Amino acid sequence: MALLLGPSGYGKSVLLGQVAQAALEAGEIVVRLDLRELDNDVYSLIEDLAHSLQGRAPQVSADITAANETRPLSARQLAKHLAALERTTFLLDHAERLSAESEAWLVGFIRALPEQHRLLISSRQLDSVEVAYLVATQSLMVLGPEQLAFDEAEVAQLSTQAEATAVSDLTPLKGWPMGVALTVAGAYGHSAPDLIKAVLRSLPPTLQRALPQLAPYDTWTSYLPHSLGLDLPDDWLGQLILHRLPLLHHSVGAQPHDLVLNVLNEQLRQSPDLWTDSYREAAQRALTDERPIHALDLLLHANLINDALDMAEQVIPPLFRRSQFLVIRSILDRLPSEAVQASPSLARMYGISLMETEQLQAGMAILHTLAERPDTRMTVLPPLAHGLFLQARVDDAAQLLDEAWQHWNAYPAEQQVILLTMAGNVSRERGDSEGGLQKLLEATRLAEQHHLDYVMGVALIGLNVSYLRLARLDEAMMAVRQAHVIFEQLGMTARLPIPLLNAAILHGAADELTPANDLLQRALCIAEEAQVRTTTSIHFALGHLRMKEGKFDEAVTHLMQAVERARASSRPDRQYMAEALLSEALRAQFQHVEADRRLALAESLLEIHPQLAQSTMLVDLLKFHRGQRDLAMGNLAEARAWFEQVPTDLGELAEWAVRSRAYLAQIHAEEGTLAEAHIRDFMTLHSKIKSRRYLTPDLTMVRQALREAVRQGWYAGELQEYAFGRSDTRQRLSIRTLGKLSVSLDGKPLPLSGSNVTRAQELIALMALLPPATSQELQRTLIGEGKGDHRNALNTLRASLTKATGVNDAIVQDSTRRYVFSDDLDVRTDVDELRRAVRTNNLLQIRQLLSDGTDFLPGVNSVWAADLRDTEIPGVLYSAYGVLGKSALERRALPEALRHFEHMQLLAPTEDVLRTIVEIHRSMGNEPQLAHAERDIQLLFAR
Numbered sequence: 009m010a011l012l013l014g015p016s017g018y019g020k021s022v023l024l025g026q027v028a029q030a031a032l033e034a035g036e037i038v039v040r041l042d043l044r045e046l047d048n049d050v051y052s053l054i055e056d057l058a059h060s061l062q063g064r065a066p067q068v069s070a071d072i073t074a075a076n077e078t079r080p081l082s083a084r085q086l087a088k089h090l091a092a093l094e095r096t097t098f099l100l101d102h103a104e105r106l107s108a109e110s111e112a113w114l115v116g117f118i119r120a121l122p123e124q125h126r127l128l129i130s131s132r133q134l135d136s137v138e139v140a141y142l143v144a145t146q147s148l149m150v151l152g153p154e155q156l157a158f159d160e161a162e163v164a165q166l167s168t169q170a171e172a173t174a175v176s177d178l179t180p181l182k183g184w185p186m187g188v189a190l191t192v193a194g195a196y197g198h199s200a201p202d203l204i205k206a207v208l209r210s211l212p213p214t215l216q217r218a219l220p221q222l223a224p225y226d227t228w229t230s231y232l233p234h235s236l237g238l239d240l241p242d243d244w245l246g247q248l249i250l251h252r253l254p255l256l257h258h259s260v261g262a263q264p265h266d267l268v269l270n271v272l273n274e275q276l277r278q279s280p281d282l283w284t285d286s287y288r289e290a291a292q293r294a295l296t297d298e299r300p301i302h303a304l305d306l307l308l309h310a311n312l313i314n315d316a317l318d319m320a321e322q323v324i325p326p327l328f329r330r331s332q333f334l335v336i337r338s339i340l341d342r343l344p345s346e347a348v349q350a351s352p353s354l355a356r357m358y359g360i361s362l363m364e365t366e367q368l369q370a371g372m373a374i375l376h377t378l379a380e381r382p383d384t385r386m387t388v389l390p391p392l393a394h395g396l397f398l399q400a401r402v403d404d405a406a407q408l409l410d411e412a413w414q415h416w417n418a419y420p421a422e423q424q425v426i427l428l429t430m431a432g433n434v435s436r437e438r439g440d441s442e443g444g445l446q447k448l449l450e451a452t453r454l455a456e457q458h459h460l461d462y463v464m465g466v467a468l469i470g471l472n473v474s475y476l477r478l479a480r481l482d483e484a485m486m487a488v489r490q491a492h493v494i495f496e497q498l499g500m501t502a503r504l505p506i507p508l509l510n511a512a513i514l515h516g517a518a519d520e521l522t523p524a525n526d527l528l529q530r531a532l533c534i535a536e537e538a539q540v541r542t543t544t545s546i547h548f549a550l551g552h553l554r555m556k557e558g559k560f561d562e563a564v565t566h567l568m569q570a571v572e573r574a575r576a577s578s579r580p581d582r583q584y585m586a587e588a589l590l591s592e593a594l595r596a597q598f599q600h601v602e603a604d605r606r607l608a609l610a611e612s613l614l615e616i617h618p619q620l621a622q623s624t625m626l627v628d629l630l631k632f633h634r635g636q637r638d639l640a641m642g643n644l645a646e647a648r649a650w651f652e653q654v655p656t657d658l659g660e661l662a663e664w665a666v667r668s669r670a671y672l673a674q675i676h677a678e679e680g681t682l683a684e685a686h687i688r689d690f691m692t693l694h695s696k697i698k699s700r701r702y703l704t705p706d707l708t709m710v711r712q713a714l715r716e717a718v719r720q721g722w723y724a725g726e727l728q729e730y731a732f733g734r735s736d737t738r739q740r741l742s743i744r745t746l747g748k749l750s751v752s753l754d755g756k757p758l759p760l761s762g763s764n765v766t767r768a769q770e771l772i773a774l775m776a777l778l779p780p781a782t783s784q785e786l787q788r789t790l791i792g793e794g795k796g797d798h799r800n801a802l803n804t805l806r807a808s809l810t811k812a813t814g815v816n817d818a819i820v821q822d823s824t825r826r827y828v829f830s831d832d833l834d835v836r837t838d839v840d841e842l843r844r845a846v847r848t849n850n851l852l853q854i855r856q857l858l859s860d861g862t863d864f865l866p867g868v869n870s871v872w873a874a875d876l877r878d879t880e881i882p883g884v885l886y887s888a889y890g891v892l893g894k895s896a897l898e899r900r901a902l903p904e905a906l907r908h909f910e911h912m913q914l915l916a917p918t919e920d921v922l923r924t925i926v927e928i929h930r931s932m933g934n935e936p937q938l939a940h941a942e943r944d945i946q947l948l949f950a951r
Contacts, residue, residue: 009118009142012130014153015265016252017186020130023156024099027128037064037096043105050080050113057086057098065093083116091122103131104249118142132249133257153256157183184254184265204271207253215244221282222264223272224290224306229261236289273309284310295319300327301338308342317347317354324357329462331495331502333361334538349377352384360391364502365539366577368398386415390426397430398541400581400626401619402437409434425455425463433470436477439624441659445474465494465503472510477625477660481698485514505531505542509549516553517663518698524553544573544582548589555593556701563593580617584610584626588633596705600640607633628655632664635671639709648675656693663702666693670703670710677713687717691726703730739813740834743776746842746857753812760808768805775819775827776837777881809833839881846887851895854888886915893924902932917948 012020028038039060041053054076061069072089075081081089090096098121106114114129119142121127142148158166163179166188181187187200208216218238222228233240241247245262248255255262276283287310294303300323307316320339327336340348340358348354355374362371372395378384379392389412396405409431412419419427428451436444448471455464468491475484492507494500508531515524528550535543547570554563567590574583587610594603610630614620621627635650654668655661669690676682703710707730714731718724741758744750751758751772760768809818815832829835838857845853893908906928912921922945929938 009121009126009148010128011148011150012128012156013133013150014156015132015254015256016249017184017254018153018156019185020156021101022185024101024128024130027097028099031097031126037061037094038099039096040099041101043100043102049107050110051076053110053113054081054086061093068093080113083113084120086117087120087122090125093122093125095124095126097126097128100127100129103129104133115142118148156185158185158188159183163188182266184267186254187265187267200267201271204253204267207251208271210251211247214240215247220272220276221286223269223276224287224309226269226302227261227263228255232261284312288312288315291315291319295323301335301342304339304342313344313347316343317351320354321351324354328357328361330498331364331462331500333364333502333540336361337365337367349374352378352381352387356384356388356391359388363391363395363398364541366541366543366573368395368541368578371395372399386412386418387423389415390423390430393430393434397434397437398579399619400579400617400623402434402622403619405430406434406438421454421458422460422463425451425458425460425467428454429463429467429470432467432474436470436474437623437625441474441477445471445478448474461494461498462500465491465498465500465507468494469506469510472507476510476513479657479659479662481514481517485511488514501534502538502540505535505538505540505546508534509542509546512553513549516549516556516699519556519701521553521557521701525550528553541577541579544570544577544579544586547573548582548586551586551589551593555589555596555705556699558704560593560597560705564590564597567593580613581620581623581626584613584620585629587613588629591633592636592705595636595640596708598708603640604637607637625660628653628661629664632661632668635668639671639675644675644678648672651675662693662697663699666690666697667703667706669693670706670713673713673717674710677716682713682716684717684720684722687713687722687727691723694726739815739832740836741772741829743773743835743837745773745777746838747859749773758808759812760805768808771805773837775829776835777839839884842888843884846884846891849891851891854891858888858892882915886912889915897924897928902928906932917944919945919948922948 012023014020024040028040031038039057041056041060043053054072058069058072058076061072068089072081072086075085075089100114103111103114118127163181163183181191181200184200187203191200208219211219218233218240221236221238222232225232228245230242230245233244245255248262253268254265255268256265257263276286287306291303291306291312294300294306300319303323304316304319307313307319320343324336324339327339336357340354340361348358355378359371359374359378362368362374364371372392375388375392375395378388389408393405393408393412396402396408409427412427413431416424416427428447432444432447432451434444435441435447448467451467452464452471455461455467468487472484472487472491475481475487488507488510492504492511495503495507508527512524512527512531515521515527528546532543532546532550535546547566551563551566551570554560554566567586570586571583571590574580574586587606591603591606591610594600594606610633614630631650631653635647635654638644638647638650651668651672654665656665656669669686673682673686673690676686707714711731714727718727718731739754742752742755744752749769751760751769758772806819810816813833815830818830818833819827820830821827842854842857845857889908889911893905893912896902896905896908906925909921909925909928912918913925922941926938926941926945929935929941
C-alpha cells in the first residue's frame with residue numbers, strides 16, 4: 009500500500025506508469041483508474057474497476073458488475089470479490105478528485121484489500137484523517153514531495169546526459185522532476201521558468217494580472233488576495249491546481265515552488281513602484297508574524313536598504329535583551345557592512361553578538377573601531393573589556409574598566425550593572441575573590457533596585473563563579489538557580505547553557521553524576537543550536553565528568569572537541585585548560601608520551617599568550633600537571649616540589665589540591681618514607697570535599713601508597729575501596745509497581761516493621777520512580793496536606809531497611825536536601841523491565857508485566873497519576889499498550905485491542921488513538937460506543 013502525495017509535476021503519474029509496466033512484464037493483473045475520466049462517485053469507480061478486469065478475470069468482473077447494479081458495493085464486499093483474484097496491482101491516479109463519501113470508501117478499501125494485492129494511489133492532496141491512522145499503524149506508506157523529488161546524484165546524472173545543461177542550471181529547481189526533465193529536454197524555451205510562464209499564460213486574465221503581487225509571499229492562503237485588496241474568485245487556489253501549477257499543500261494553505269515566485273517577481277518588477285510597495289507590505293506582515301529575518305530578506309530583495317536598516321533598529325534591541333545573538337548575527341549579516349558600521353547601536357550589538365557566538369576576533373574588531381571614535385568610545389568600554397576578559401587579558405580589561413569608571417554617572421543603570429559585573433569578574437581572576445564578590449553583590453542589588461532582570465541574570469552567573477572559587481557551594485548553587493529561572497522566564501535561550509553548565513559543575517563536585525550529565529547534555533544541545541561560546545566549556549566539563557566515571561576514551565573525545573572549539577573561538581585560557589586536562593585523561597590510560605605532548609602544547613600557550621599568567625588558577629593548575637609529568641618520568645624530587653606548590657585553600661581547584669597530596673604520599677611510598685602524617689595530610693583535605701570519585705584517574709598511580717596505608721591501619725575504613733577496588737556486592741532492592749505493590753530484597757520479600765508498612769512501601773516505590781523529593785513533597789504525595797505526618801513512614805522505612813540490609817544510612821539526603829537511596833543499594837523497578845520489553849517488542853514479557861493491571865501507576869483508577877504524570881512512566885505504559893494493541897489488531901482480536909487502546913486513551917487521549925477506537929467500535933458494530941467516541945473526537949480535536 010502506497011500513497012504518492014505531491015504538487016503537479018512531481019512525477020506521480022509517471023511513477024504509476026512505470027509500476028504498471030513492471031507489473032505487466034511480471035505477468036500480474038494491472039487495474040489502472042484515472043479519476044479525471046470518471047464520475048466522482050463510488051458506483052462509477054467500482055464499475056470502471058470491474059470493466060478493467062474483463063480481459064484477465066471475466067468471472068470476477070461479471071460478479072462485481074452484477075453486485076454493483078442496485079447500489080454501490082461496500083469496500084468490504086468488493087474486497088471479498090477480489091479475494092479470488094491472483095496477484096493484482098491497483099493504481100488510482102488523481103485521487104484529489106474524490107468526494108468526501110468516495111474518499112471514506114477508499115480508506116475502507118485500503119483496510120479490506122486482500123493481502124496478495126498491491127494498491128498505489130496518487131494525489132495532490134488527501135485530507136482524510138483516516139490516512140494518518142493508516143500511516144501510524146504502518147498500513148500505508150506515504151511518498152511525499154521530498155521523496156519524489158530528484159536528489160543531487162540524479163540531477164547530476166541527468167545533467168551529464170544532457171551535455172548542454174549545467175548542474176548549476178538545475179540546482180535552483182530543488183529536484184522538481186518536471187522542471188528538471190523539461191530543462192534537460194530543452195522544452196518550453198530550454199528552461200523550467202519558461203514552463204512556469206507557459207502555465208501562467210494559460211490562466212484566466214484576472215489571475216494573470218493579480219498573481220505577480222503575491223510574489224513576496226511564500227505561503228498562499230485562500231484569503232490572502234482579499235487582504236491585499238485583490239479581487240479574485242473564492243476558488244482561485246483550486247484553479248491554479250487544475251492548471252497544474254506546482255503548489256505544495258499544507259494545513260495553512262499552499263506553498264508555491266520557488267520557481268513560481270521567481271517568475272512572478274520578474275513580472276512584478278516591471279512596475280517598480282508596485283514592486284517596492286508589495287515587498288514593503290509583505291515585510292511588515294512577516295514582522296507582525298514574528299519572522300524578522302524573513303522580513304529583512306524581503307526588504308533587501310527589493311533593494312529597500314533604508315527600510316531594512318530602520319527595521320533592524322526596531323527589531324534588534326528586543327532580541328539583544330533576550331540574548332538572541334545568533335538571530336542578530338543572521339539579520340545583520342544580510343545588511344551591507346558599511347550600513348551597519350554607520351549605526352553605532354547596530355554595530356555595538358553586532359560586535360557583541362559575534363563575540364558571544366564564537367566569533368571573538370571579528371566582534372572585537374568592530375568594537376575597537378567604535379572605541380576609536382570619541383562619540384562612541386564610552387558605550388563600548390564594558391563590552392570591549394569583556395572581550396579582553398574572554399581572551400584572558402585580565403590586566404588589559406582592568407585598564408579599560410578603570411577608564412569606564414570615569415563615566416559612571418553617564419551610564420544608564422543597565423550599563424552600570426554590567427560595569428560592576430565585569431569589575432567583579434576581573435577582580436576575581438586577578439586573585440581578589442572577596443573583592444570581586446562584593447562588586448558582584450553590589451551589581452545584583454543595583455539590578456534588583458531598577459528591576460533589570462536581564463542584567464541581574466548575568467551578574468548572578470558571575471556571583472556563582474565567585475562563590476565556587478571560594479568553596480561556598482550552597483550559595484553558588486542558589487545563585488545559579490536564580491540565574492536559570494531569570495533566563496528561562498525571559499526567553500534568553502542563548503544564556504541558558506551558562507547556568508546549566510555551572511549547576512552541572514556543582515552536581516559533579518558532589519558526585520551527582522546523573523543530574524550533572526543531564527544538565528550538560530541539555531546545555532550542549534542549546535549551545536550548539538545557538539552557536540554560543542559556552543560550547544567549549546561544556547565539552548570541557550563533560551570530559552571532566554567522564555574521567556570521574558572512568559570512561560577515559562569518552563573523556564579524551566570531549567576534551568579534544570574542547571581544544572578545537574577553544575582554538576577556533578580564540579579562547580587561549582579554555583584551550584590551555586582543555587589541553588592540560590587532556591594530558592590527565594591520557595595519563596590515566598598510560599599514554600604518557602601523548603600526555604607529555606599535550607602538556608607541552610599547554611605550556612607553549614603560556615609563552616604565546618603571556619596574559620594567561622595573570623590567572624592564578626591557571627598557574628596553579630600547571631604546577632599539578634608538571635608534577636604528574638615528572639612523576640611519570642621518575643623524577644621524584646622535581647615532582648614533589650611541584651605538588652607541594654599546589655595551594656590547599658580548597659577553592660575552585662579543591663579536587664586538584666587533594667589529589668596533589670595523594671601524589672605526595674605516593675612519592676613517599678616509592679621512596680620508602682611513607683608515614684601516617686602524609687596520609688593524614690591527604691585525608692584532612694579529602695574529608696572537606698564532597699566528591700569521592702575525583703581520584704578515579706589517579707588510582708592506578710597512587711594505589712601503592714593507599715594500600716600501604718590500609719595495611720598499616722591508617723584510615724583503613726575510608727581508604728579500603730580506593731586501595732583495593734570495589735566489587736559490586738550491593739543488595740538489590742526490587743520494586744513491583746505494576747499490579748499489587750510489593751518490595752523484595754535479593755529476591756525475598758522485604759521485612760517491613762511498624763504501623764505504617766503500607767506507607768513505607770509506597771515511599772520506596774515513589775522514591776524509585778520520581779525524582780528525589782523534599783520533605784514537603786513527600787508529605788503532599790504520601791499523606792496529603794494536613795493529614796498526618798510523612799515522617800512516621802520515613803522512619804519505618806529507615807528502620808526496616810537498616811535491619812534487613814545492615815546499611816545504616818539506606819535513605820540519605822543529597823546536597824539539595826532531597827531524599828534518595830544510598831549507593832549501597834541497587835534499586836530496580838519493573839518499569840525498567842517494561843521499557844526494555846517495549847524496546848525489544850517482547851510481547852510475552854509485556855503481557856506478564858501488565859497482567860495485573862496498573863493500580864499503583866497512572867492508568868486505570870490510579871490515585872498517583874498527578875505525581876507521576878511528569879515522569880517518563882506514562883510514556884512507557886502508553887508504548888507498552890500500543891504494542892499490545894497493534895498486535896491484537898493484527899490478530900483481529902478486536903475486544904482485546906479495544907481494551908489496550910482504551911488504556912492508551914486514559915494515559916494520553918491523542919487523535920490517532922481515539923480514531924483507532926472509533927474504527928474498532930465500527931468494526932464490532934458497537935453503535936452507542938461509536939457515537940460516544942466520535943463525539944469525543946469532535947470535542948477534543950475539532951478544527
